[in-house]
Amino acid sequence: MLEWAWDAVDPLLIKLAFAYSAYLLFKPHMGIKPMITLLVIIGLFGELDPLYWLFMTYWPEQNPQISTAIYAAVLLPLVVGQVFIARRRTADRVLMALGLCAITVTIMLFHVLLITGSMPAWADRINYENRVMMMLDEPAFTQACATQNRVCSVNGDIQSMPLSDSIRSGIEAIAKDTEEQSRSDFVVHSYVEINDIQSSDLAFITYYADPNGLKVIAAVDQAEDAHRTIKQLFYFLASTAHATWLVLICGLMLLHGRLLNRRRLISS
Amino acid sequence: MLESITNSGAAFLGLIAFWLLITNKLSGGSALVLLVLSAAIGFSPLAEALQALFGITTSLSLGLLPCVLVALLALILMQLRRRRIHVQGMMLVIAMSGWLIAHSAFWVAEVTWFEPRFLEAQDNGYQWLNELPIKQQLTICANASLGCQSVDGKISIKPARLRAERQRIVNDPLLILSASATGCYALGVLLVLYGHRRKHKSSPAMNAKGKSDLHSAARAKIMQIQRSNGYHSFLSPKSTEAFGSEKSSAYAGKSLSPTCEPESTPRI
Numbered sequence: 062m063l064e065w066a067w068d069a070v071d072p073l074l075i076k077l078a079f080a081y082s083a084y085l086l087f088k089p090h091m092g093i094k095p096m097i098t099l100l101v102i103i104g105l106f107g108e109l110d111p112l113y114w115l116f117m118t119y120w121p122e123q124n125p126q127i128s129t130a131i132y133a134a135v136l137l138p139l140v141v142g143q144v145f146i147a148r149r150r151t152a153d154r155v156l157m158a159l160g161l162c163a164i165t166v167t168i169m170l171f172h173v174l175l176i177t178g179s180m181p182a183w184a185d186r187i188n189y190e191n192r193v194m195m196m197l198d199e200p201a202f203t204q205a206c207a208t209q210n211r212v213c214s215v216n217g218d219i220q221s222m223p224l225s226d227s228i229r230s231g232i233e234a235i236a237k238d239t240e241e242q243s244r245s246d247f248v249v250h251s252y253v254e255i256n257d258i259q260s261s262d263l264a265f266i267t268y269y270a271d272p273n274g275l276k277v278i279a280a281v282d283q284a285e286d287a288h289r290t291i292k293q294l295f296y297f298l299a300s301t302a303h304a305t306w307l308v309l310i311c312g313l314m315l316l317h318g319r320l321l322n323r324r325r326l327i328s329s
Numbered sequence: 330m331l332e333s334i335t336n337s338g339a340a341f342l343g344l345i346a347f348w349l350l351i352t353n354k355l356s357g358g359s360a361l362v363l364l365v366l367s368a369a370i371g372f373s374p375l376a377e378a379l380q381a382l383f384g385i386t387t388s389l390s391l392g393l394l395p396c397v398l399v400a401l402l403a404l405i406l407m408q409l410r411r412r413r414i415h416v417q418g419m420m421l422v423i424a425m426s427g428w429l430i431a432h433s434a435f436w437v438a439e440v441t442w443f444e445p446r447f448l449e450a451q452d453n454g455y456q457w458l459n460e461l462p463i464k465q466q467l468t469i470c471a472n473a474s475l476g477c478q479s480v481d482g483k484i485s486i487k488p489a490r491l492r493a494e495r496q497r498i499v500n501d502p503l504l505i506l507s508a509s510a511t512g513c514y515a516l517g518v519l520l521v522l523y524g525h526r527r528k529h530k531s532s533p534a535m536n537a538k539g540k541s542d543l544h545s546a547a548r549a550k551i552m553q554i555q556r557s558n559g560y561h562s563f564l565s566p567k568s569t570e571a572f573g574s575e576k577s578s579a580y581a582g583k584s585l586s587p588t589c590e591p592e593s594t595p596r597i
Binding site: 209298 | 446450
């Protein structure tokens, strides 16, 4: 079930929440018609995000998913602000503000616990394994690298390592830094180029320099596996949570709308 | 601790459900009593006993799930039987559905995806160690503080170490998510129930039993309009007696609206 394309579903759900919030900035209530219309529009054209495209085109070194954070940073204060202004406060706006807050808090919590929690912890575990492997002498080390499907170097010849250019340049940057600092016993654990729109050019790198020589291990397959596992987990949980929030909020908005209409009908 | 919080939250939702099922209303005092009782259940060995009783061996604390499920079904049945919307029951059904979805998602994600994949990666991690002579294996184990143990002449990493890694990377983040979701839903239910009750306590839309009643609201509105027109209410069964009594004398001298004669006022 988790193999499904949750990473395509969740951004659309978030954009749908943004679209509903933006609609309620201009209209006091939301009925079933605008709800379905916005759902269809986001479903069809949700991928065409101008801010995302701007980031991809003009700031490729930045993660384009910052655009989601920018939308949230603009919309959240506006939607929540309406709740505190008596003449703009309506049941639908209050519910949407609560929903948007819940969605933002949920995604932040998932991000903190999984992306900045589990992912580096997994990298640390792999790097510890690599560090233990580096205790071996050269023939055993080479053999262990082959067994574990890792790309290794024992003589400091980084250029000959069968890696992509971006991973190799990452290792060269570590080497340059080590030389500049003239460190004789130096271990670097790092991972290269990980964000969730990228599924290649990932590696957990362990770089160890001591007076006897230089050893480098790049765990490419392990990094891709860890990245894929945590990415799918993150998007599955986020999609479930966001879909639940949206359904609850929309249900309550429709229920309130129905009650309001009946009251109006009776009082008129 | 986290498991106990999750158990307490689950127990709280279940207890409120049973309480509403029996008494049909929830006051602040009774909610507080239920909160204390659920904390006592969650932090006592009873939760573990329930977990063992239902045979759920997952690390997530689902011991109280069946109890909550039964309560949820009972509440849905109660809703179906009633014509009027019972606001407290509705809120609880919504919150419990959300909580169940969240909890099931955490459980599915952990059991079917995250833990198996992590365990596979962990099992493959030190395979190279088995290819070394026993003496060298022991030396590396000692130098790297791996805490190896010998089982049937084979060296393996101590389960305690592997368990600690799994706990840190897989179980703890999901347990934190589970505890926060349960805590938020339980507190959310409490706040919404309290807020709704407070809002409607002074409202004319609340009948004598403290229930939100659309007809009461309509009746109150009509009474208000008639009073503002200088009329006494003709809606109560005693309306004919009241006409000409001390109450109606308060309006003596005021002209009656020609469009609304007392005799012709329709009963609602």
